[in-house]
Amino acid sequence: MRSRFFPPVFKGGLHDARTATSIGRLLGVAFAVCFVTGLISHVMQHPPAWAADDLPSRPVWGYRLTQGLHVASGIAAIPLLLAKLWTVYPRLFAWPPMRSVRHALERLSVAVLVAAAVFEVFTGLLNTTQWYPWPFSFVPVHYAVAWLVAGSLVLHIAVKAPGIGAHWSRRSPGTLVLPAEDGPDRRSLLAAVVAAAGAVTVTTVGQSLTPVKDLTLLAPRHPDHGSQGLPVNRTAAAAGVGRISAERYRLTVAGPRPFTLTLDELRGLPQHEAELPIACVEGWSKSAHWTGVRVMDLLALAGAPPHARVRVVSLETRGGYRVSEMGHEHARDPLTLLALRLNGRELAPDHGYPARLITPNRPGVLQTKWVGRLEVLS
Template sequence: MKLPAKLLAREPEFKAPAHHTGVTSRVGTWLGITFGLCFVTGLISHGVQHDWPWPTRPVDLYRVTQGVHVISGVASIPLLLAKLWSVYPKLFERPLIRNVPHALERASIFVLIAASFFELVTGLFNAAQNYPWSFYFPTAHYAVAWIVAGSLLVHIAVKIPLIRRTLEPASEEKTILSRRAFLRTTALTTGVAVVATAGVTVPWLRNVSALAWRSPGALPVNRTAKAANIVVPRDWRLNAGAKSFSLADLRAMPQTTVELPIACVEGWSQNATWTGVRIADLVEKGDVRVESLEKDGLYRATTLPEAFAQDPLTLLALQLDGEELTLDHGYPCRLIAPNRPGVLQTKWVTSLEVQA
């Protein structure tokens, strides 16, 4: 009995249900979506930390984009494993190399797999603030993200005819129950991974996120005063251009109270109530360089763009949730501004200088 020409033209399919090309295409589509979200929000995070134009409103925007970045990264892990499981027999087909185009395709797949694992594994370690390597994480993570994006686009371009064919409705009708079960299991595993960790950035999930790396409660501290070697001088004063203020001077000025989140690059975020003096009341208009008592931290000094410095919600905070700042939270004063990454919310502020 002869097979129809249309079927003969199709790429051979694996016998095992989980290795069916339809399964691979569907999981790959889901993975492409999570990778795409992770890549775009990662670019946003990198840009905000490197002085790209960024609005002050809405105040929760960075919280949302960084939360999506970390959650989509977590979702990508089970999807990537499922994708590799569905295609691994092909990775060891003989001959390993058939021709030059085939060699280039396999090389791009190897690069994609290696770069993807690098991004997801180092991203998880960063979320847990564990750095068992010597390279600078933000630079390496950003560079490899472009490698992932480029190799993923090459892979999609090569496989687009097969993806279209296997995602046709007719193909879905022929998909056996065990293949559907594999897809459902993959989707369920991904959902569980997201729910189990998303509480660090989604407040209403905090009570069910058993694997969240930050517990609900008091505002977390990423870098303690001890780790930063902070010693507050007895005669501490804030230098603001040509002016100088003691802590008593700052407390005597008009105070403003705002509710703003701390949204950290590791993905966690939490609202808090801050009280202090508006930056706009301390310095003239312009970009403001904010310096800390910290001597050698990567973020001991930051630049606050004029739009943020003049925003009425941007404070030199003296209190957190109605209490004087603790040393770990930035005593004697710290910067708090809307829609800024936590690493740029400078603690232990000692100087405000308007840039020329």
């Protein structure tokens, strides 16, 4: 006897196109914000050659805002994505699975979109905890898959545009009226999904939005937890630095008029103060009071030309960001300091003792700690 395949039958209007469209609108907004702010973050961390000298140093809170939005929108997208997949998963069992070449390509594009979106949000979530249970480098893969998600999403919207338009609003002609026996109605489901997205956002965004830091229950970091009132991503021990001797420390400034300074000589130069945030790519940020020597003053002593770029080299022995570069906008900003003190006290080793870079509107990973060398670049 030949067996026949009977696909499962799904009843209930909550799996209908109108519900999927309603959730898809919210998910689309979250993805759009996450994608745009992610591009800003990537350019700030890895500027292309044509833009390296023109990255703005103001507003001082610019990167703090965009990266906070990036992580918050990515976390909010998780319950929205799960709800969206729940509303449409019965279509995975549609029979026959491929009605035509066009239908097969459409299903393939959806599969790519779903796989890339799930990969993107969950690897991004793990990045906020600094847990990397995979063999590849997170940043370039996350960036590449973001473009894959964006392209797949645009293609999906273009293909589904007629259906989306038909179910966009309550009065759209294709909208399904739910029968009473279906239990929880569409409005209740949407309210629950929005509440879930709001809850995970409110309980994590305090790591960047400090006015609500007391609600930070699910975030991996609290902005007040850390030595000298500031969190630390990479300790001196992890960087292979340890305690640097003040007597043996030397800062080398390489330029047209190169020179070397001891720590006491650095302390003897005019000291300036700035209130600037540390904003890390993992989503946490915190403002702090910094005191140190302006980088622009050190460049002037070295005879650097006005539009020179600067390479900053750390004393740490390993790490992908032990060397960073600044365009002239950041290098010549009067708020850019080679900081020696944090919140009124000498820098702790984990915060970059004896000297670290602090600049406005710049990713925390580029705020180089344990600075031993500044190089003027033509």
